Amino acid sequence: MTMTTEPTTQSGPRKQAPAGHAAPKPHKKHSARKRGAGSYAVIAAVGIFVLAFLSPFGIILLNSFKTGADYRANGSLSLPEEWNWAVIGDVWERVEFTQKLVNSIQISLGVVLIAVVLALFNAYAIGIGRVRRRTAFLVFFLGINVLPQEGLVYPIYYLFKEMGLYDGKLGYTVLVGITYSAFGTYLLASVFASFPRELIEAASLDGAGRWTILWRIVLPMSWPTLSVMCVFFFVWSWNEFLYPLVLLISNDNQTVPLGLSVLQGQYSSDPTSLSAAALLGVIPMVVFFLIFQRSLTRGLTAGAVK
Amino acid sequence: MKTTRHPRSTGYAVFLAPGLLLSLLFLVVPLVMTLYYSLTAWQGIGEPAFTGLDNYTRLFQDADFWASFRNIGFVIVGIAVVPTLLGLFLAALLFDYIGKKHGDGVVGVFRSGLYLPQVIPVAVTGLMWGWILAPEGAINSVLETVGLSSLTQNWLGDPDLALWMVLAVLVWMQLGYPLVLFMSGLQRIDPELYEAASLDGATWWQRFTRITVPILRPEVYVVLVTTTIAGLKVFAQIFVLTGGGPGNSTLVPAYFAYQNFFERADVGYGSAISTTITLLVLIIAGTMLTRQAREDG
Structure with missing residues (x-):
């Protein structure tokens, strides 16, 4: 379960409109920037904290x-005697990393598509x-959204086996897409609650049907929220663990x-290979993070924590 | 009001149909099945044999189950309480101090750095920390290099240490979530409020406790509730870091359920465990929802 942070995507009336958002900047510039020695000490302390915080990435x-x-001779903090790619290459081949990347990308894109369309x-x-009964439906989707996967996973495993969906990308992608659509529904419904109704009424009078209104008016106007949702669903899907552990077991499907x-x-007795494996796992999401940082830190804030 | 809206609201139900049907099929049906299995003895093959509440009786007498709930207490501290407190402090420091003295650029870099673990797959984070904390891993290797080999430990293999290590890793993973949420919440504050407080001689700490924390109350609430729910569901971290061990020292309910489903073929019992977690989660979420609805009027 997660919530939105950005006022424009918030449902609650207690948050300010974007006008309040822009206010903080212009005032300050002239007066408050006195940088005493103390302020540099604080910034240095925080800087060291952040570096220490990120040091695991440096170590791997x-x-x-x-x-x-x-490694055995010089320990974990020294620079490599020479930068050799052999270990990474070896791990890459052993886990068939290219195949895994393809699987993850295929699945995550599919999940995003299904989740966003349904939502x-x-x-x-x-x-x-x-x-009618829209509040009840909303509560339903909200409830679905918090359900723990461990409460569903066994019957899903059993039913997927019965239906021939087990160890296949299709069933898995649909399942995860549906799961995320519940959150997307909740989020979008709250955005739509404040949608300018005149627009829809005007289009309606001009003879536009429901599909036309959705496609021509609602979709373009909700694109900012949708794009943030896409980014988050992609990350969530990429990072899923329990479902793929149980449902995707072959090399051709594993994420x-x-x-x-x-x-x-x-x-376990081969430290540098393990380090290389962790590095391979970290890189795709670091790249993704660098590209979509804005959406990730300013849009909704998501639990890596479902 | 009703008369103007009603004619317009026909014809939209068809848009709800696919999402609703698929959710029922893929999520609600399994939920009900788990509930039913929890009342049976079943190995996953053949027919489940109805046994009433036997699994639940067994559950409440099972030391592993209680251990898993005690550990969940720790997990919630690591995933909800500590990151919230630390996040409040850091958000205020970045926003109200560093941001004002040194600008938004450096704040953005710090925030991004602290948020990064949030987007790394939990399994990979577990792999990374598992390696760092391993007997031959980075920490022990550092300690040996600086001549403190007496301090080396089997960090994840020692029943007294493992849970604390898990807790530390959880804090590391989780800190970015409250931080980003709080920093975004702080945008709401009228800067004049801080300025006026400063002019009146309020110290940073006073501004923190009197302005920042009260204003962030809604965010704190959201973070605590959502991460507590997340804490109840914690699985991957445990699976990859410790496998619930040594003994049951880091066992959590979700992993306990998984073991019963897939390692011990005790589906009925596993279902009872996961039904219990589901109920707890729904109760917490329901409480939050009704409280929020009441506040919003």
Whole structure:
């Protein structure tokens, strides 16, 4: 369960409109910027804290390029004697990393598509169509959204086996897409609640049908929220663990995190390989983070924590 | 009001149909099935045998189950309480101090850095920390390099240490969530309020406790509730870091349920465990929802 942070996507009336958002900046510039020595001490302290906080990433970066002998001789904090790619290459091949990347990308894109389309339809009916019992439907989706996966996973595993969906991307993608659509419905419905109704009424008078209104008016206007949702659903889907652990077992279907985490057991006596595996797992999401940082930190704020 | 709205609201129900049907099929049906399995003895093959509340009786007498709930208490501290407190402090520091003296650029970098663990797959985070904390891992290797080999530990293999290590990793993973949420909440504050307080001689700490924290109350509430729910569901971290061990020292309910489903083929019992978690989660979420509805009027 997660909430929105941005006022424009918030349902609650207690948050300010974007006008309040822009206010803080212009005032300040002239007066308050007195930088005493103390302020540099504070910034240095926080800087050190952040560096220490991020040091695990640095450590796996260093050690993924070492040979086992180098690691044993020089420990984990030294620079590699030479930057060798052999360990990373070896792990890459052993886990069939290319295949895993393809799987993860395919699945996550599919999940995003299904989740966003379903959420858009649901929210259109609830927020704009104001169907009867809409509050009950909203509560339903909210409830679905918090259900723990461990409470559903066994019957899903059983039913997927019965239906031939087990260990296949299709069933899995649909399942995760539906799961996320509940959150998307809740979020979009609250955005749509404040949608300018004159627009819809005007279009309606001009003879536009429900599909036209959705496609031509609602969709373009909710694009900012939708794009943030896409980014988050992609990350969530990429990072899923329990469902893919149970439902996707073959190499052809396994996702990146799962493919790598099985190495824990195999490589327990091979520190540099384990480090390389962690590095391979970290890189795609760091890249993604650098590209979509704005959406990720300013849009909704998501639990990595479902 | 009703008369103007009613004619317009026909014809929209069709948009709700696919989402509703699929949710029922893929989520509600399994939910009901788990509830039913929890009242049976079943190995996952053949027919489940109805046993009433036997699984629940067994559950409440099971030391592993209680251990898993005690550990969940720790997990919630690591995932909800500590990140919230630390996040409040850091958000205020970044927003009200560093941001004002040194501008938004450096604040943005710090915020992004602290948020980064949130987007890394939990399994990979577990792999990374598992490696760092391993007997031959980075921490022990550092300690040996600086001549403190007497302090080396089997960090995740020692029953007295493992849970604390899990807690520390959870804090590390989770800090970015409240931080980003709080910093965004702070945008609401009228800067004049801080300025007026400063002019009246309020210290940073006074502004923190009298202005920042009260204003962020809605965010704190959201963070505590959502992360407590997340805490009840914690699985991947435990699966990858410790496998619930050593012994049951880091066992959590979700992992306990998983073991019963897939390792011990005790589906009925696993279902009872997961039904219990589901109920708890729904109760907490329901409480939050009604409280929020009341506040919004």
